[in-house]
Amino acid sequence: MGELAVTVIGHDRPGIIADVSEALARLALNLSDSTMTLLRGHFAMTLICTGEASASQVEQELAPLTAQGSLLVSVREVTPEVTPVGAGEPYVLSVHGADRLGIVAAVTRVIAEAGGNVTDLTTRLSDGFYVLLAQIDLPPGTDVAGLTARLEAVGRDLNVGVGLRPAEVDVF
């Protein structure tokens, strides 16, 4: 069974998810992990689906959606990945302040240099106020205090507040 990576982005309207997921269902593709959201008014969906259909079959099935030119669709066959379990310690990084060039680049570089892996990240810009939130896996044994100090130093340079804290995991 193969895996396909599908991205759909474009002008928002009611029914995009229904149209795309119906097309995938017609090809017996099982939609597994996905994110679907509005990014500054553009609707964006990224998903992995599994089944026997080929990328070109999916593109053909989704072609009516792209015909009007308001949606961009891409379909690629991908190699299934093994999801690492317990690969690191989960942390939440929060950054907010006045918008300026290079905030994401600067803070994620510090994380990368510490061997941290960003597993989820969202940013929002409203009225010049920039908010970045990320979930990060830090390698076991990471000097969290040292990493926090380096992040805070970068934050001072950028004039933004930076916080790093353990992710809360409530298991019941």
Added chain:
Amino acid sequence: MTVLEWNEQRLGVTGTVRPVVTAPAEVLSQPSPPVDPSDPQIVQLAADLVATMRVSPGCVGLAAPQVGVAAQVFCVDTSGHPRSKICHGTFVLCNARIVSATRWERGREGCMSVPHLTGDVKRATRLTVAGQLPGTGEEVVIETNAFEARALQHEIDHCAGLLFLDRVPGPHAVYARKVYL
């Protein structure tokens, strides 16, 4: 005097509506210093906070940093809110601190200083807070729960230079705000 007996008339000054500052204003990200509750400027600030809260639809609390003043002062009024249980009406606290906090629950919060976003934040739903009343400086202890507890923790955070964004549990716990109250 109990907090329930308190109202802004006891301040003896008329409050003036002040402009609300929004992030990324520096004052919102810095811990505020404690205040002298009997200082006439603090009494006026208390009255102004209540006046500003009153004219802001949907506003159930306002802290001094939100009107651009670095001071550990805030007002709260959760009267009539559907999620409010124990409610002490309108009150202003100076130099408030959390004495005990239990029964944590997640809930969605907005903030006048972050007008375009909301976020899910875990807060104690049983809370004891100690602080001083403006003017007399009388030490009071407030035991509360539910929505008033959430409001108090949000305002105490403002006085510590924290926004709800500093408390959200992850990247998908912040939302574009749709309803402008």
